[in-house]
Amino acid sequence: DAGITQSPRYKITETGRQVTLMCHQTWSHSYMFWYRQDLGHGLRLIYYSAAADITDKGEVPDGYVVSRSKTENFPLTLESATRSQTSVYFCASSLAGSLAKNIQYFGAGTRLSVL
Amino acid sequence: DQQVKQNSPSLSVQEGRISILNCDYTNSMFDYFLWYKKYPAEGPTFLISISSIKDKNEDGRFTVFLNKSAKHLSLHIVPSQPGDSAVYFCAASAKTGANSKLTFGKGITLSVRP
Incomplete structure (x- = not known):
């Protein structure tokens, strides 16, 4: 079970370069998220994203593009x-719905350095 | 304006003692609260949660307390173990199940001394 x-x-x-970070989940969770973690x-x-072809902005969307x-x-x-944009990026997924209680499950992260 | 606040950036406790990690929130619409634990070079992992209809939830050595009137929650770890050393994030969501978004605090670094 890859998760x-x-x-x-x-x-x-x-x-100035374009870079794409990939995220893949095997649970068929409807919701997926991208976060960045920075000191402080x-x-x-x-x-x-709530489902395929449905995406929405979070707190810090400028400079980023997503697709699903x-x-x-x-x-x-x-x-x-x-x-x-140098940061550690985390992808997460969630089953959502009242029974799932909004618990999100995270990937291991991508450490990105922009020089 | 930060809606979830973890005002103490770090905490150090002796092995076997209690660790108390605090979290405050400002948004009265939050109705579900979670704690995540994060080790270096790994993603956050879900630890324990509590719904606003409860004031306490316990899971083994971990207990979360919620004081809605004070908009305050705390995570108690008893007894603390060196393996508990990690960053702990408090998170909150509004309208459980509506859009699954979480708002996170900045995290607290817990160090458990052997």
Whole structure:
């Protein structure tokens, strides 16, 4: 049971480059999320998706693009990377609904450095 | 304006003693609260949760207390073990099941000394 996997685990890129972080889950969870973790800020929501082809902005969406053509995949794209986007990125998924109690399950993270 | 606050960035306790991690919130619409634990180089993992209709939930060594009037919750770990050393995030959601969004605090780093 793979659960939720993120790739790559580590990525170094240059300012202005496009980079895509991948997230794949095997639970058929309807909801998926992208967070970034920065010192002094905790976990901040970038984008989330309630189902395939349904996405919405979170707290810090600027500079990011998401898509969800299939339920199991939720890639995050930095169209033109900036140094301020150096961070650790976490993908999460949730079954949602009252019985699931909004518990989110996280991937191991991608550490991104923008030089 | 931060809606979930973990004002103490770190806590150090002796093995075998109680660890008490605090969390405050400002949004009265929050009705479900969760604690996550995070080790270095790993993703956060769900630890324990509590609904606003309860004031206490217990799971083994972990107990979460909710004081709605004070908009305050706390996580008690008894007895604390060195393996509990990690970052603990408090999180909250409004309208359980509506959109599954969580608002996280900044986290508390717990160190349990052998």
